[in-house]
Amino acid sequence: MSNSNIRVRFAPSPTGYLHVGGARTALYNWLLARQMQGVFVLRVEDTDLQRSTEESVEGILEGMRFLGLTWDEGPIFQSDRLDIYREYAQQLLDTGRAYECFCTPEELDQMRKELAAQKLDPKYDGRCRHLTEEQKEAYRQQGRKSVIRFKHKEEGKTEVRDLTHGTVVFDNSQLDDFVIIKSDGMPTYNFAVVIDDATMDITHVIRGEDHLSNTPKQIQIYEALGFQVPEFAHIPMILGPDKARLSKRHGATSVTQFRDEGYLPEAMLNYLALLGWGYDDSQTVFSVDELIEKFSLERVSKNPAVFDIKKLEWLNGLYIRELTIEQLYELTLPYLQKEGLVGTSLSEQEINRVKAILKELQPRIKLLSEIVEASYYFFTDELKYNEKAVNKILRKEQVPAILEYLLDGFAKVSDRFNQANLEPIFVQAQEKFSAKLGDIIQPVRVAVTGTNISPGIYEVLELLGYEVVAHRLKEAITLARG
């Protein structure tokens, strides 16, 4: 693409949260805008009054802000533009490309049933296309409400030139005279989207493949109004592991939910970009800047993408490891505070201890929220002993004696409780009990953390401090004998 004045848009309907599919659509648009120094418009398609809510608008904006998908224009609300849609609908009425339809829901229902009985497509049959002024007036007198329908081209074909799918040809006979203005005066999606994309000078419409079948209708409206047809790119659907369209039943699908679980925006963007796009076969990790540089619609796949939470988690872990301790501290503190593991105002010394703990755990967590489970034993006296670990590691014949021996040794270095002084005690124990180092370390680990998985034992002991360690070893001795 050479056009540097590209204008793209993300046009969510505020009827729910920002779904990963929507976020990916927003991302692809945003990447192109940033790459081409174009303009990214945020347009809220809120003409479905029953289903649109303010919370949803807030949620969508929140999700976009979290991901850093900054918009250059907007948010523009369709509900503020109703006059514009009516004006263009009037233009179509005036040029004979639209007409009023007075059919009642019951009549339409009946019509569809009859068509279905004849095994025909249940499309609108155009019965109000040729109403005379008198007939219309009579309907009005009866108190019937009207909608405005677009008079579609019945002959020939409509070609959608799509940047990911190539040219997709639709037979015009597949379409019908669809509604453009509803009886409450609101525009339908297929109409408002065209008026907006045209009047907002959108050059590239990038959206989910579920809209491909709407595109011939939209193209006919562009043509009827003499608007220039933009470029289209319909991007593949996102599926769950069972190959059904990704939905809530597959787990978290909302961007803010992922945020709350402790996914980083960098990891989300990286992963979302890969859902339907790839640069080459080897590169998986992309910084935002690299995505901006390397993204292209040509490399967007036609095939559906399968959402792989494990891969997202893995990427998240990778990005967590790249954080500075200061950043990790800022990001994890709310989780620790929410669980009451650390207080709301911390002394310098406490802050440093938390940071030292985080440094040890940074390589071991994939989600920020995992910090709670991974670190709680540093902050509380109530150890949750893992039963398996207790049975397998603590309840061994020599263990009480080993722990007693260490307890004695530790007491002698209680005021210099660090790796340099602790290590020799472990080595002595190993010799005394003719055991492997692991057989000394593992019982201590279970004793002080409750489980058999933790950072290096010396680091853990030092961070816990002598008092806590001594207390926990005594408890463990009781437990081991029990």
Ligand code: GLU
């Ligand atoms: N409001 C539509 C949606 O959320 C927008 C589709 C489009 O981008 O044209 O599906």
